[in-house]
Amino acid sequence: MSLLSEAFARARNEDRAALVGYLPAGFPTVPGSIEALKVMVDAGCDVIEVGLPYSDPVMDGPTIQAAAQQALENGTRTSDVLSVVEAVAGTGVATVVMTYWNPVERYGVARFAADLASAGGAGMITPDLTPDEAGPWLQASAEQRLDRIFLVAPSSTDERLRYTTDHCTGFVYATAVMGVTGARTATSDLAAPLVRRTRNATDLPVGVGLGVSDGDQAAAVAGYADGVIVGSAFVRRMLDAGGDARVAADSLRTLTEDLAAGVRRG
């Protein structure tokens, strides 16, 4: 059983949803992102997504764009992302990389998979790579025993839900809204039907991302999903801390605890 499957199984045994937290590597600095992610692990995240900052993030709203841009301006490299994974995975938490495809292809798909596996990474989420174009990644992930998490969307046909989930391992990432990443004040009414349709296609755990920013929203999503994925809200806390590491850590801890309580209410 993979680290990811274990994390979701543990949450399921406790009759709750898993909390999945995201931050880009290198934001605000490489050591800063490691410290921040460790706070999130300590305060209750079950799974960590380490973002690989990319110059053309078409699925991201302004908050994550700003963080990625800052990370790139600070000189964050692909190899730094792997070192962040290694540090976070060292805490024992299931750690995956979330990345647009071109940096992986540039690094070399097989090489990236091998280096991710030896860093202790559990798998990879690919927002702009669907199984249609994923031949080399399907092979490399199988060889390295990494989980591959593809996205499903409210617009996915039932046929595509079956096709996509057939190629997923670990969990399925369901995007709750039609739109880019970013905290939203109301939870989506498209998410629950999507999770229901996804469950008809697969037995894998289904995590819901895009838009969740507080414990109440997390509780609402936890009512129908196996995982609650939070990204922009964490990034927002970091941005608002304005580079003060202590303020950032306190703020991340407070948010994580709120969300962790939420996934236990749902």
Next chain:
Amino acid sequence: MTTSPTTSPTTSPGPPRSAGPATGGADLSGHFGEFGGRFMPEALMAALDELTVAWQEAMADPTFTAEFDRLLREYAGTPSMLYEAHRLSERAGARILLKREDLNHTGAHKIRNVLGQALLTRRMGKSRVIAETGAGQHGVASATAAAYLDLDCVVYMGEVDTERQALNVARMRLLGAEVVPVSSGSRTLKDAINEALRDWVASVDHTAYLFGTAAGPHPFPSLVKSFVRGIGDEAREQCLALTGSLPDAVTACVGGGSNAIGIFAGFVDDPEVRIVGFEAGGEGMDSGRHAATIAAGEVGVLHGARTYVLQDDDGQTVESHSISAGLDYPGVGPEHAHLAATGRASYVPVTDEEAMKAFSLLARTEGIIPAIESAHALAGTLRLAEEMPGATILVNLSGRGDKDMGTALEWFGLGEDRGEVLAEDATEEPR
């Protein structure tokens, strides 16, 4: 205007995708050899499939193609003339034929693409279009087609480009479009595409994305080609009628590559015709400040397709540079990547300086002010003529230069009262 069926298999792992007539050059899932394909968020997959089917059905529907042809003729002013540039030919030492796409309504080849896509939008029952634009030509064409067909129109344009192409911003707004300046990333065309894609993910149920070039995810490279290939089909007939034979070479400028793929499409199956694309060499290849994607890029994925990309060792997109906003793009259409990789076409950089020299030369020898984009094709053609003296070379004069007068004014110092002498200098001497 038809698409030819191919028998190429889809690549494994086979996704569920409606079969249908294929796309002329690409296999059923939009691959041109190792290039192309569809690297996009899952949220857009259904819309891209829907668009593929609607486009294929439309192209097979005589009512649609007749309406498209009528609009091209009565509204856009095609077929555009083929003009033999006698004085330029004398200077070049070769017979130079200009395909006068600069004379189309809105001043460039772009109108062909947007009329096709806007008609398709109406046929699909959508009421809103979005577009990205670099130089502003595609934005103006989109705003024009949207006004004509009564569609809401939003155009995303990098902030840098809204500044250097202020006149086109005004034209779009006059035509009723909303122009959104994009301030993220390098604030140019690539970031405008990112922003348009972000809009589209959220609006895809009622909005069509009028993609401005023969790039992006399947079906756009093939779809756009199907609407602009009239350039090459017309030019082939016109050239045969004028000269009695095919040209020895066909040339065009290449940014994303829509004007080039349009004219190349008419000749790609004629092996005796040499095909050459000219990319923006900016301040020179050694300077690193250029947009010569095929000449200097590496294979990667950008904006939904595998193609040549200007990128660093980590796969981060590198900013491109060109005096011409329309060529200032760090990617290129995947069919061009394929034509380059197979050797059917060659792609050569032309610097800002060479392009501006040709810009001035055409004005002085033929009384035609070309777009700076098209001036890259002219400059490259002059170089090619040295290699092929006496040859017949067909050049796609893809747009007119009115929009570029601000750049020309600055480059040549036209605002200063130095009159005749200065303009002659500009023609003869590098700056």
